[in-house]
Amino acid sequence: MADALLRHGLLLAAHNRLLPLLFLPLQSNSPRLNPSPRSRLDAAFSAAIPRPSNRSSGFRVRAVVEEGTGEPKWWEKNGGPNMIDIHSTEEFLDALSQAGDRLVVVEFYGTWCGSCRALFPKLCKTAEEHRDILFLKVNFDENKPMCKRLNVRVLPYFHFYRGADGLLESFSCNLVKFQKITDAIEKHNSARCSIGPPSGVGDLLDSSTSQN
Numbered sequence: 001m002a003d004a005l006l007r008h009g010l011l012l013a014a015h016n017r018l019l020p021l022l023f024l025p026l027q028s029n030s031p032r033l034n035p036s037p038r039s040r041l042d043a044a045f046s047a048a049i050p051r052p053s054n055r056s057s058g059f060r061v062r063a064v065v066e067e068g069t070g071e072p073k074w075w076e077k078n079g080g081p082n083m084i085d086i087h088s089t090e091e092f093l094d095a096l097s098q099a100g101d102r103l104v105v106v107e108f109y110g111t112w113c114g115s116c117r118a119l120f121p122k123l124c125k126t127a128e129e130h131r132d133i134l135f136l137k138v139n140f141d142e143n144k145p146m147c148k149r150l151n152v153r154v155l156p157y158f159h160f161y162r163g164a165d166g167l168l169e170s171f172s173c174n175l176v177k178f179q180k181i182t183d184a185i186e187k188h189n190s191a192r193c194s195i196g197p198p199s200g201v202g203d204l205l206d207s208s209t210s211q212n
Contacts, residue, residue, distance in 0.1 A: 073111070074120060075116075075117075075139070077124065079125065079128045079135065080124075082133065083124065083127045083137065086139075086143070092106075092136065092143075095136055102133065103161075103185070103189045104136060105135050105160055105184075107137050108138045108140055108155060108157040108158070109140065109155055110139070115175070116156045130185065133185065140155060156173060156174065157170070157172050158171060160188050169184055169188065
């Protein structure tokens with residue numbers, strides 16, 4: 001036991017004598033080493049210790065650049081003056097009322113919806129090609145109560161309205177099936193006389209005619 005303690009004491013003493021030597025500056029007149037402004041230990045510590053302040057400032061700069069580009073998000077773009085964003089139920093009803101006899105195509109979308117994003121450029125092009133049609137864009141997340149009342153359960157989803165006929169057709173669609181939208185436009189944007197009154201409205205028209 002005494003021998004073990006003695007050996008431990010000698011090793012500890014040697015360690016204590018050598019430890020300060022590790023932190024002595026290198027002599028510039030050493031024939032084997034080139035002079036350096038910092039010691040090897042300083043260089044090692046500098047390389048090992050991260051510098052979070054520089055990295056975080058870099059992230060802040062990039063964020064400012066991205067936010068300062070001024071580019072609208074994909075759902076904020078429009079295909080022309082006949083494409084309108086709807087932000088409330090009141091705006092939706094007002095737009096349908098003011099449309100008169102024009103065909104109204106309503107797109108229900110989500111900003112997180114990949115299918116909505118893929119389809120949107122072609123929808124904008126369609127709006128540019130049909131200035132006589134009113135296109136309404138309804139953000140599902142901003143208008144959840146209204147969308148639920150209109151039975152919108154999948155995105156993107158489309159409604160077609162026209163004047164007193166009200167809702168003509170509704171369906172889900174994606175970019176691959178975009179022809180469904182084209183076919184519906186050709187069907188419902190024809191001459192007014194080719195579209196018969198829907199159930200319910202026809203009874204009102206008959207009663208009005210009999211009174212005259």
